Amino acid sequence: MITVTLYLKKECSLCEEVLLDLKALQPKIPHTLATVDIETDSELKKAFATRVPVLVVGPYTLSAPFDRRRIEATLAAARDRQDQLAADPKKMARPAVKSGQSDRFGIWLSRNYLRLLNLLLAIYVGLPFLAPVLMKAGFPGLARPIYSMYGAVCHQLAFRSWFLFGEQPIYPRASADLGGYETFQQATGIDETDPTKLLEARQFVGNEQLGYKVAYCQRDIAIYGAMLVFGLLFAATGRRIPPLHWSLWILIGIAPIALDGFSQLLSQFQGFSFWEYRESTPLLRTVTGMLFGLTTAWFGFPLLEESMAETRLEYAAKHARRAAKPKD
Numbered sequence: 001m002i003t004v005t006l007y008l009k010k011e012c013s014l015c016e017e018v019l020l021d022l023k024a025l026q027p028k029i030p031h032t033l034a035t036v037d038i039e040t041d042s043e044l045k046k047a048f049a050t051r052v053p054v055l056v057v058g059p060y061t062l063s064a065p066f067d068r069r070r071i072e073a074t075l076a077a078a079r080d081r082q083d084q085l086a087a088d089p090k091k092m093a094r095p096a097v098k099s100g101q102s103d104r105f106g107i108w109l110s111r112n113y114l115r116l117l118n119l120l121l122a123i124y125v126g127l128p129f130l131a132p133v134l135m136k137a138g139f140p141g142l143a144r145p146i147y148s149m150y151g152a153v154c155h156q157l158a159f160r161s162w163f164l165f166g167e168q169p170i171y172p173r174a175s176a177d178l179g180g181y182e183t184f185q186q187a188t189g190i191d192e193t194d195p196t197k198l199l200e201a202r203q204f205v206g207n208e209q210l211g212y213k214v215a216y217c218q219r220d221i222a223i224y225g226a227m228l229v230f231g232l233l234f235a236a237t238g239r240r241i242p243p244l245h246w247s248l249w250i251l252i253g254i255a256p257i258a259l260d261g262f263s264q265l266l267s268q269f270q271g272f273s274f275w276e277y278r279e280s281t282p283l284l285r286t287v288t289g290m291l292f293g294l295t296t297a298w299f300g301f302p303l304l305e306e307s308m309a310e311t312r313l314e315y316a317a318k319h320a321r322r323a324a325k326p327k328d
Contacts, residue, residue, distance in 0.1 A: 002082055003057075004022065005033075006018060006036065006054070015052060021067075025068070029072065043312045047309075058082070060077060110309075113308055127150070128214045130143075131214065132212030132213060133164070136212055143212075147205060150216050151215075155217060156213070158202070160217045162282075163206055163212065163213055163214070165212060166210045167182070168187075170218075175279040176279040188210070190204065218285040230294055234302070239302075241298070243302035244302075248295065260280050261280075264279060
């Protein structure tokens with residue numbers, strides 16, 4: 001016998017009509033009916049508020065408005081499908097799905113994923129700033145592991161990084177043409193134009209006079225900082241911000257950072273003569289990084305919420321069907 005789940009609410013005339021239609025069809029197509037009041041669960045109410053009655057029969061779903069003819073056709077299709085599966089034991093042999101810790105974890109994650117994601121972003125953005133704080137406080141043994149960890153995912157070139165507790169917040173290359181700042185070579189004596197000295201520029205974390213390097217470069221700090229800002233804003237607005245269109249993500253987020261980054265990279269290759277040698281500035285790195293991080297989060301977070309909302313609805317419907325009292 002097929003099982004029918006009817007999602008309804010109180011004082012719903014259409015719901016009453018569907019109940020009468022199902023009762024009338026019972027002799028012709030026997031079925032077990034389970035009714036679920038959507039007002040008993042916030043996720044069901046949010047998903048079905050304007051759609052009830054909603055009839056679920058196996059893989060088939062009907063949303064209002066529908067008539068007895070469509071109900072009968074759906075019941076018949078579900079019955080035929082069940083008969084076909086019963087005739088093929090291999091198709092019927094599926095592992096039983098049990099509710100337990102996996103379900104509880106799935107529900108928890110779908111409801112708290114944004115808090116968890118924002119927390120991870122906050123830690124990821126905050127730790128690079130902790131490294132120079134620890135260096136300044138006299139704990140290099142605690143700071144070095146942070147530099148090493150972030151060094152696996154960032155170039156950490158000192159002339160493209162922020163510095164704390166020193167004479168300047170930046171020590172740029174001379175080619176960046178930033179007047180008023182002592183260049184990296186002037187401050188450290190490391191030849192910033194010599195490709196063989198890049199490892200020294202990467203390993204240089206600072207000193208008491210110059211300050212200590214943040215463990216992430218200027219652009220990466222801007223990227224993940226902007227993602228965190230959007231994540232907090234998304235949470236504050238109740239996760240109601242719609243996703244950014246992909247074309248705007250490419251135009252506003254990807255194109256500027258790609259143009260700034262690749263034009264700098266390619267111009268510094270020996271023998272490359274398509275455009276003049278250039279070094280980006282902290283302002284450009286920060287602006288393009290923020291645009292990329294903000295638009296990436298704006299594009300991705302709402303889509304993730306849509307997926308999590310479907311998961312929450314699935315678990316809520318599953319729980320409601322179990323709790324519903326079947327009526328033959």
